[in-house]
Structures are given as structure tokens and as C-alpha cells.
Amino acid sequence: MDIMASATIRKIIHVDMDAFYASVEQRDNPELRGKPLAVGGAAARGVVAAASYEARKFGVHSAMPSVTAARKCPDLIFVTPxxxxxxxxSQQIREIFAEYTPLIEPLSLDEAYLDVTENLKDMPIATAIALEIRAKIKAVTGLNASAGISYNKFLAKMASDLNKPNGQAVITPKNGPAFVEGLAVKKFHGVGPATAEKMHRLGIQTGADLKAQSLQFLTQHFGKAGPYFHGIARGIDERRVKPDRVRKSVGAEDTFAQDIHSYDPALEGMRPLIAKVWRYCEANAIRAKTVTLKVKYADFTQITRARTGERSFLSAGEIEAAISSLLQPVFPPPKGVRLLGVTLSSLEQADVNQTDQLKLTL
Incomplete structure (x- = not known):
């Protein structure tokens, strides 16, 4: 497909708040401004939900165990989410988006895609729209946002990282394919560490290397993701911005550097994953009735085990207890475990009264 030959070149903006949770805490408490801050628990099993830019300079980042974060940055201040x-x-920010377009696809509390090809302000230049939106967010919330502007979702997402924090960047149809070719595949949005490692084993280091592979080759090695990789290697991403997207499940998984053979390290490896999916539930005021454990062995065979409760899980501790009961029978495993994952499904809106009683423990 020739990008330039497309009948209508879409104008997509990806807006991403800068260190959102940490920035809100620094906004509301002047004593925290300019200091290394982690949103999360400082307990032994705590996990960092977000880190300020001052903390990131020390290598602190989200999903990092709190003990590791404290070791990297001894002056780190922990704040409860x-x-x-x-x-x-987040609702204030989405109301600003709605002034410009009804085509808004939230990805989380702090980021969203906007299709402004046709917009409510009849503004012809997407970069001008992004500038206005960022200025309004600053005026209304006191917070900084970054933005990426491009002709598809993949490149808009990549562009929003280019001038962070508090900046924006444009990737045009003319320079999109060249931008992708020069990018390391490990930096591609949607390519996690395990997939990047697999690409490296296949000799694929950059977008140019990815582009050199046939659709058949990519489908053979990456299954249903093959056509997607084939497209983005050429700067092509046909996914539409989908407003009011309803998630049916939320999950997280991790591939371990060394295979796991015993229960205790397996449960320890699950805790950051449980914390991650629970943060999503808390942030979006949803709960789940079903929890699923995914186990992938060294030979890439995998199993799943699920448990559905009579009521929704009300805390990260309850999810951990369910995962523990599913995980214990797996050990000792017939072979090493290379990947573990957790998925929450049967999602529903949280009961506010229950939510107030059971806050997240990180």
C-alpha cells in the first residue's frame, strides 16, 4: 500500500500525561516538588505505580519492586496512591478532548488516541490542535502533557515519546517509513522484551530488518501479530481510533531471564503482575470475578488455570490468594517455567462502598 496514495490521510494525536500519578501528587503537595517521588508502597512487597522524573534519573520506574527502587534512590519518597x-x-482531561472530537480512545487514565481528521473546531492543522489541548490541560489541571501527531496510531504513539516531557512531535507520511526503518525493534510500541529477544535471535534488530522479512516469515514466527509487524515496518497501521472501547479483560505477563523450577520464586514473580492488573482495576473503578493463571514452559507449551468467585475480587491480596492456589499444583513442574501471566476477566463496575473499604495495598 502506498501511504501517499491513500484517499484521506488521517490525523491522529496521541496525548500522554507526563508522570501522571507522581505529577498529581507534586501538584497537590508543594513539599514534594523537585524531589524524587514514587507512588506506591514502601513495604517489602510493594511495587512502584509511578515515578517522578526526578526519581527516573536514578533508574526508578513503574512496576519496579519498591525495595529495588529504594536501593537505587536512597532519598526516594513513597506516597500512597x-x-x-x-x-x-482524568475526567477533566477527557472533557477537554471532547471539545475537539468525539473520536477518543482512552488507553488508561493518562493517555488516549484522538482522531482529529474531521474535528469540532474545523481546525486544519493537527499540530495546532495538539498545542491547544496541551495548553488547556495545563490551564485546567496544572499538569504537563506530551503529544505525538501522525497519520496512524502506531506512529502517533511513537511520536509522543520523542520530546517528553512537556513536548510534542510530528511524524509525517513522507518521513514515517524512514523513521520506522531507523528504529530499534525493542523500542517499538507493542514489542515487549520477549518478542524483541525473539526478533534479535532471528537477526531482526531494526525496523529496516523487520521490513526485509516477508509476510509469510513474520506470520510463521509471530502468528497473528505477523501481519501487524509487516505493516508497521512500512509505516502502515490501519487500526481506527475506537471511542468508548470496552475492555473484556486485563492481563500482564513476564518472561523470566532464567527458567523457574520452584513455587516461591514463581509467586514472587507473579506479585508485580498482580499489582499491575490491580492498579488498572483501581484506576478505572472496575472489579473482576475471574482470575486466570498462564504458565508457559521452556519448550513453549503452555497451560492456563482459572478461578471464578461468587463475587468480585476486592483487593490485590484476594487475587494473590487465588493465584497462589492455582500456582501451587503446577509445582514441581515437568520442565522449567519460562513465562507466567495473570488475566482478570468478567469485569464489572466496582461497588463504591466496597471500594472505599478496601484500598490498594502496594
């Missing part, structure tokens, strides 16, 4: 505040600020 306030998800009801983050949700309220």
Missing part, C-alpha cells in the same frame, strides 16, 4: 483523585483529573 489516590486513585479517586487521578480519576477525577
Amino acid at each position: 489516590r486513585f479517586e483523585v487521578y480519576r477525577a483529573v
Whole structure:
């Protein structure tokens, strides 16, 4: 497909708040401004939900165990998450988006895609729209946002990282394919560490290497993701911005550097994954009735085990207890375990009264 020959070149903006949770805390507490801050628990089993830019300079990042973060940054300040505040600020931001387009696809509380090809302000230049939106977010919330502008979702997402924090960048149809060719595949949005490692084993280091592979080759090695990789290697991504996207499940998984053979390290490896999916539930005021454990062995065979409760899981601790009961029978395994994952499904809106009683413990 020739990008330039497309009948209508879409104008997509990806807006991404800068260190959102941490920035809200620094906004609301002047004593925290300019200091290394982690949103999350400082307990032995705690996990960092978000890190300020001051903390990131020390190598602290989200999903990192709190003990590791404290070791990297001895002066790190831990703050308990306030998800009801983050949700309220996120709603303010989405109301600003709605002034420009009804085509808004939230990815989380702090980021969203906007299709402004045809927009409510009749503004012809997407970069001008992005500038206005970022200025309004700053005026209304006091927070900084970054933005990426391009002709598809993949490149808009990549562009929003180019001038962070508090900046924006454009990737045009003319320079999109060249941008992708020069990019390391490990930096591609949607290519996780395990997939990047597999690509490296196949001799694929950059977008140019990926582009050199046939659709058949990519489908053979990456299954249903093959056509997607084939497209983005050429700067092509046909996915539409989908407003009011309803998630049916939320999951997280991790491939371990060394195969796991015993229960205790397996459960320890699951805890950051449980914390991640629970953060999503807390941030979006949803709960799940079903939890699924995924286990992939060294030979790439895999199993799943699920448990559905009579009521929704109300805390990260309850999810961990369910995962523990599913995980124990797996050990000792017939072969090493290379990947573990957790998925929550049967999602529903949280009961506010129950939510107030059981806050997230990180």
C-alpha cells in the first residue's frame, strides 16, 4: 500500500500525561516538588505505580519492586496512591478532548488516541490542535502533557515519546517509513522484551530488518501479530481510533531471564503482575470475578488455570490468594517455567462502598 496514495490521510494525536500519578501528587503537595517521588508502597512487597522524573534519573520506574527502587534512590519518597483523585483529573482531561472530537480512545487514565481528521473546531492543522489541548490541560489541571501527531496510531504513539516531557512531535507520511526503518525493534510500541529477544535471535534488530522479512516469515514466527509487524515496518497501521472501547479483560505477563523450577520464586514473580492488573482495576473503578493463571514452559507449551468467585475480587491480596492456589499444583513442574501471566476477566463496575473499604495495598 502506498501511504501517499491513500484517499484521506488521517490525523491522529496521541496525548500522554507526563508522570501522571507522581505529577498529581507534586501538584497537590508543594513539599514534594523537585524531589524524587514514587507512588506506591514502601513495604517489602510493594511495587512502584509511578515515578517522578526526578526519581527516573536514578533508574526508578513503574512496576519496579519498591525495595529495588529504594536501593537505587536512597532519598526516594513513597506516597500512597489516590486513585479517586487521578480519576477525577482524568475526567477533566477527557472533557477537554471532547471539545475537539468525539473520536477518543482512552488507553488508561493518562493517555488516549484522538482522531482529529474531521474535528469540532474545523481546525486544519493537527499540530495546532495538539498545542491547544496541551495548553488547556495545563490551564485546567496544572499538569504537563506530551503529544505525538501522525497519520496512524502506531506512529502517533511513537511520536509522543520523542520530546517528553512537556513536548510534542510530528511524524509525517513522507518521513514515517524512514523513521520506522531507523528504529530499534525493542523500542517499538507493542514489542515487549520477549518478542524483541525473539526478533534479535532471528537477526531482526531494526525496523529496516523487520521490513526485509516477508509476510509469510513474520506470520510463521509471530502468528497473528505477523501481519501487524509487516505493516508497521512500512509505516502502515490501519487500526481506527475506537471511542468508548470496552475492555473484556486485563492481563500482564513476564518472561523470566532464567527458567523457574520452584513455587516461591514463581509467586514472587507473579506479585508485580498482580499489582499491575490491580492498579488498572483501581484506576478505572472496575472489579473482576475471574482470575486466570498462564504458565508457559521452556519448550513453549503452555497451560492456563482459572478461578471464578461468587463475587468480585476486592483487593490485590484476594487475587494473590487465588493465584497462589492455582500456582501451587503446577509445582514441581515437568520442565522449567519460562513465562507466567495473570488475566482478570468478567469485569464489572466496582461497588463504591466496597471500594472505599478496601484500598490498594502496594
